Amino acid sequence: MQKYVEQCRKCEMIHIVPMQFVWPKEDLVRADKELDMPLVDLEGFIRGDEEATQQASKLIRTACLNHGFFQVINHGIDLRLITTAYDHMDALFKLPIDKKLRASRTPGTMWGYSNAHADRFSSKLPWKETFSFPFLDNSLEHVVTNYFKSTLGQNFEATGGVYQKYCEAMKDLCLKIMELLAISLGVDRLYYRNFFEGGCSIMRCNYYPCCEEPSLVLGTGPHCDSTSLTLLHQDQVGGLEVFADNKWQTVPPHSEAFVINIGDTFTALSNGKY
Numbered sequence: 001m002q003k004y005v006e007q008c009r010k011c012e013m014i015h016i017v018p019m020q021f022v023w024p025k026e027d028l029v030r031a032d033k034e035l036d037m038p039l040v041d042l043e044g045f046i047r048g049d050e051e052a053t054q055q056a057s058k059l060i061r062t063a064c065l066n067h068g069f070f071q072v073i074n075h076g077i078d079l080r081l082i083t084t085a086y087d088h089m090d091a092l093f094k095l096p097i098d099k100k101l102r103a104s105r106t107p108g109t110m111w112g113y114s115n116a117h118a119d120r121f122s123s124k125l126p127w128k129e130t131f132s133f134p135f136l137d138n139s140l141e142h143v144v145t146n147y148f149k150s151t152l153g154q155n156f157e158a159t160g161g162v163y164q165k166y167c168e169a170m171k172d173l174c175l176k177i178m179e180l181l182a183i184s185l186g187v188d189r190l191y192y193r194n195f196f197e198g199g200c201s202i203m204r205c206n207y208y209p210c211c212e213e214p215s216l217v218l219g220t221g222p223h224c225d226s227t228s229l230t231l232l233h234q235d236q237v238g239g240l241e242v243f244a245d246n247k248w249q250t251v252p253p254h255s256e257a258f259v260i261n262i263g264d265t266f267t268a269l270s271n272g273k274y
């Protein structure tokens with residue numbers, strides 16, 4: 001009897017996490033090495049110092065010829081804006097689930113609240129909640145502020161205003177990086193900046209809740225960004241991993257830095273060089 005029960009316990013693999021969130025073993029590989037990626041200081045470039053600009057573009061070129069990831073500091077974004085954005089995001093994800101579900105993602109779009117993308121997938125669900133919204137520079141209206149008011153209600157106008165400012169700051173930083181990418185590729189330094197000037201962006205807030213069985217789940221599954229450029233600020237918990245040199249490597253958080261990575265669209269825009 002004892003043995004039988006023992007065998008049952010072994011073969012049933014009893015765990016707490018629902019099966020939809022359990023990832024295949026081949027995806028659950030822990031990174032043990034830190035990614036070799038440059039920390040690019042943008043202060044000189046922003047001040048118009050040509051030597052510092054060339055130095056920054058060289059670091060970016062090396063990173064983009066290798067794995068496409070680099071970090072930027074002294075980027076000109078007010079660190080208090082980042083802190084305020086986190087405070088508002090914390091309040092948003094702490095809302096009761098019924099209130100969050102009222103802002104659920106509109107089918108066929110990327111915009112709104114999503115709980116593990118459970119409305120889109122039925123297995124290998126990411127262990128995260130997300131809130132995504134569009135941004136485009138529009139002098140006629142504050143697109144982000146209005147989005148928060150229309151999806152979460154008038155009480156979220158202040159939060160919308162914070163993310164309106166945050167998205168404007170991200171767009172400004174993105175265009176600066178597009179200039180450095182152009183210089184690094186030896187093309188007209190305004191080429192990509194002009195191309196993306198009027199473009200729209202996806203802003204996504206990610207909340208990765210604690211998990212009782214972290215070795216079975218992933219906050220976000222392995223992927224390449226299909227977009228052109230991703231600007232990511234990590235909180236101090238960490239967990240971001242990048243697949244480079246045929247192994248997963250960690251990107252430790254740096255509170256004053258943004259992690260930048262080029263996506264598939266930019267690879268095409270560089271004619272496959274990056």
Ligand SMILES: C=C1C[C@]23C[C@H]1CC[C@H]2[C@]1(C)CCC[C@@](C)(C(=O)O)[C@H]1[C@@H]3C(=O)O
Binds near residue numbers: 117126202222224227
């Ligand atoms: C354009 C996008 C779609 C996703 C967010 C951005 C860039 C990465 C994509 C994603 C993260 C890749 C993994 C699956 C995904 C569904 C996710 O886990 O969030 C993807 C995002 C999405 O489709 O919402």
Ligand SMILES: O=C(O)CCC(=O)C(=O)O
Binds near residue numbers: 204
């Ligand atoms: O958009 C997402 O949810 C994925 C986030 C991601 O890939 C990242 O944080 O690097």
